[in-house]
Amino acid sequence: MAKVGIIMGSNSDLPVMQGAIDILEGFDIETEVDIVSAHRTPEKLFDYSKNAHERGISVIIAGAGGAAHLPGMVASMSPLPVIGVPVKSRNSIDGWDSVLSILQMPSGVPVATVALDGATNAGILAAQIIGSSDKCVLDKILAYKEGLKIKVNKASDEMKK
Numbered sequence: 012m013a014k015v016g017i018i019m020g021s022n023s024d025l026p027v028m029q030g031a032i033d034i035l036e037g038f039d040i041e042t043e044v045d046i047v048s049a050h051r052t053p054e055k056l057f058d059y060s061k062n063a064h065e066r067g068i069s070v071i072i073a074g075a076g077g078a079a080h081l082p083g084m085v086a087s088m089s090p091l092p093v094i095g096v097p098v099k100s101r102n103s104i105d106g107w108d109s110v111l112s113i114l115q116m117p118s119g120v121p122v123a124t125v126a127l128d129g130a131t132n133a134g135i136l137a138a139q140i141i142g143s144s145d146k147c148v149l150d151k152i153l154a155y156k157e158g159l160k161i162k163v164n165k166a167s168d169e170m171k172k
């Protein structure tokens with residue numbers, strides 16, 4: 012079965028990236044979680060990016076804060092779709108440093124960038140990519156969407172009381 016690789020620049024990103032781990036677990040999609048840093052572990056970055064697709068990984072979610080070069084560098088070497096999560100790290104410039112580093116990729120090397128700290132959406136997007144060729148996952152996404160609708164309708168009904 013398809014696996015999602017979830018990597019982050021530092022263990023300080025884990026509280027945010029946990030959102031992706033949790034939502035994918037809810038969809039029964041296997042994840043492989045690791046710390047990889049373009050700046051601090053460049054050899055590991057090369058190895059990860061060049062080999063992830065050989066290990067059954069179908070989509071990579073990469074989260075980083077500050078000068079967040081990790082998602083783009085992974086995308087430059089991997090044939091897999093890369094979803095970038097800008098993380099608002101401790102010393103960030105309100106998260107803009109990370110958002111712009113991940114969002115503004117040059118033509119030819121896309122990174123699907125979610126919102127600041129948007130790891131849950133990154134997990135859903137990864138599940139949707141897998142679901143486009145896996146009926147079982149697609150059904151779980153449909154059920155998830157139904158759940159969102161029920162929740163909003165319930166809140167709407169309660170508001171009218």
Ligand SMILES: Nc1c(C(=O)O)ncn1[C@@H]1O[C@H](COP(=O)(O)O)[C@@H](O)[C@H]1O
Nearest residue numbers: 020021023048049050075076080081100
């Ligand atoms: N942006 C990157 C990269 C990278 O892009 O390779 N490696 C670590 N970092 C980021 O540095 C921030 C601070 O890291 P520390 O908390 O370890 O000092 C984290 O948000 C991490 O993602």
